[in-house]
Amino acid sequence: MNKRVKEGQKLANHGLATIKNTTEIIWGSGAVENVSSIIEKNKVKRVLVVTDPGIVKSGLIDLVTPQLKNVEYTLFNEVEPNPSVQTVNKALDKCKELETDLIIGVGGGSPIDVAKAVAVVYTNGGSIVDYEGIDTFPNQSAPLLAIPTTSGTGSEVTSFTVITDTERNYKLTVGGTRVAAKWAIVDPQLTLTMPPGITASTGIDALVHAIESFTSRASFHYSEVLALDAVSLISGSLRKAFYQGDDLEARENMLLGSLTAALAFNNTRLGNAHAISHPLSAFFGIAHGIANGILLPTIMEFNLLSCPEKFARISEAIDPEVKGSMLEKAYESVHLVRCLAKDIKIPTSIAELGINKAEYEAAIPAMARDALKSGNVLVNPRKTKLEDIIDLYHAIY
Template identity: 55%
Template sequence: MDITSVNYFSEFNCNTEIIMGNHSVQKVSEIIKNGGFSHALVVCDEGIEKAGILDVILQQLNKAYIQGTVFSSVEANPSTLTVEACYKVLQESNADIIIGVGGGSSLDVAKAVSILGTNGGEITDYEGINKVPKRGMPLIAIPTTAGTASEITIFTVITDHDREYKFTVGSRDLSARWAIIDPVLTLSLPPGLTASTGLDALVHAIESYISKKAFMISEVLALKAIELISSSLRTAVHSGDDLNARYNMLYGSLIAGLAFNNTRLGNVHAMSHPLSAKYNVPHGIANSILLPHVMEFNRVANPKKFSDIAIAMGAVSTDEGTELSRSFEAINAVKHLSNDIGIPATFEGYNISEQSINEMANDAMESGNILVNPRKTTKQDLINLFLKCTPTQSIKLPVSN
């Protein structure tokens, strides 16, 4: 990095105590005892209940001799209605600590409810950045997917169905107090979810690495995350009981989260949110399909970093070709990885309409992630990118305000 050519100032934030290791979920009872808590609200989805992971958490509550109330109605792309329902359960239970366990959806709901527990109101009251007056309730975040890194980020993303809009709340006061990273809990994750959440983590790492806000600490974390994820994801998908691959995936997801927590992301996330809000495309799938197309768009803005990505993914070595030629290999490496783990190439099957592409481009332009994307982006650029990965790709839409 040439520090004379940039505003050389950075600030690294992580407000969460991270506990990582096989069977580290056993630390839940210790945290509860040390904090003197008396009642826990456990936030999860039905899959966590069916997989037996909820029983593991409840055993920890019994070990700590406290009561527990379970809210297990979290859906993919959770809505404001789900947050309201969970908050009502929190109020009725008088819980004094929240435990979020599951994928990003469950953790996002747990984080949203934690700030309502101390600030009241509705979650839409805090839409935007730094609008949370007081830190949320004590929260233990336990991921069971290697994807979102919601366990350590300052963001929660919720869908408002009335607006068909996925909005972000971002604040240091939103962070979980503790994150427990236990690879054993991810062993039961099905191949499809392993693939889509794992690619989501790779998107986090890549978008953080090429972000306009990237700096030395975030770059080191992001590049290491790219290396870990790209070398472990195939094994995690096709040999799900490989604990080493699961550990590396969670580690990669975690440090990618530490990176983008400080840099934000880019066009992939700006575009994926309206896809989820309007068509309920799973977040990981939306990001995975968009990634190679957005990389092709962004590559010219910073070929060196794309060369670095190709090397980190093992696609080329430092002495192969030129920096420019290596930059193309980053895109090819992502395409090969996506194909190997069964990620679809387009949004076929979601019945995306021509009109909604224009609307989704409008929504994406409102995202703060557009501002830190390495290549300046217009609405027409976003329309073109949407078209490249939908069955309507031969149609050219007019730009409208």
């Protein structure tokens, strides 16, 4: 059991709390214009920009690169969804060639996670696979500026990076306060051009973050206030962001909800949905947010009776007019989440993705073993055995 999970159990069992947030956050419309001031104040000379082809094609990268006119920079734009160890290594080579003194990650969770992984290995040597776990490396990672363009992962403020080891079909997590970005520029204007599909998958992922943090065994007052506020912000704005993507207020609420949920789960970890979703991405290439969106109602049902009072409060955060007893409200939370997911066209099952049933079922034992390795299982509100995870994989097909 890793150190962070032991701390999480202590929080849950004894009411102790350690609040971790090491990232300086610059928030608001137009915040992206502060890239140049960070560079000037810190006397940066060489910059590696890590992003993906979609960000380059959208033109969003052009809000960043003109601010680098007084420094030498390299643009690495080869990050894929569920980024691999190989991609980290390629970006690391560019980092070394340039002798970078600042890394900037621009995009969704994938580019920012790659930027974080490169920052870790650049100052510690070896490979990112050497550092799986929490606080497994000695040196502070290289200075990193994270600029999110989606409202979902919260990677810009979290102390984790998740990278796919394709040789093992395994998503590894590297964590600790030294992983976190030094700065995050969080500008809702950068999310206005997100297409509906990405709005849905990243938005539902942020909602999973909020719900899993709120119900985590490691939750405490600070994290619960943040998580419940995130549930309200996201559930109240995701439909409008999906169907009316140029609505700045909806985009602001979504990005704030994503950020707030991330600040919460950075201190609590998550739960079974994230533990089970990572193998789905590693084995079948399912987008992280879609995997979480399919899992969320099923995991809520699995966990509900372990803390019904919390699920009742989730219901009230989604719909302040909800009626009934505490238990009726708790069950209503599952219904409300299912309706939201359906409205933004999140698939309801793995079968809808066209994945062969026989291949899927053959992979379940290995996926379940990998899921059980996650520290998220240990803070899930309901104690979970290998057999439970196998049943949950079958339930979502």
